[in-house]
Amino acid sequence: MANDWDEVLVAREVTYTLEVNGKLFVIENVPARVNLNTGEQFFAPDIVERLQQII
Numbered sequence: 001m002a003n004d005w006d007e008v009l010v011a012r013e014v015t016y017t018l019e020v021n022g023k024l025f026v027i028e029n030v031p032a033r034v035n036l037n038t039g040e041q042f043f044a045p046d047i048v049e050r051l052q053q054i055i
Contacts, residue, residue, distance in 0.1 A: 009033040014041055016051060025055050
């Protein structure tokens with residue numbers, strides 16, 4: 001059994017979705033680190049900033 005601190009993160013391109021003012025934005029091929037155990041996605045600060053500029 002893996003411990004909580006035994007996270008395995010891998011670089012992947014994911015689909016990022018966000019709803020703003022009732023509109024759904026879908027951006028594909030966004031670089032992220034993905035936790036293989038939980039599926040949780042982590043984005044670099046510059047990626048988040050760029051996504052906010054796009055949306």
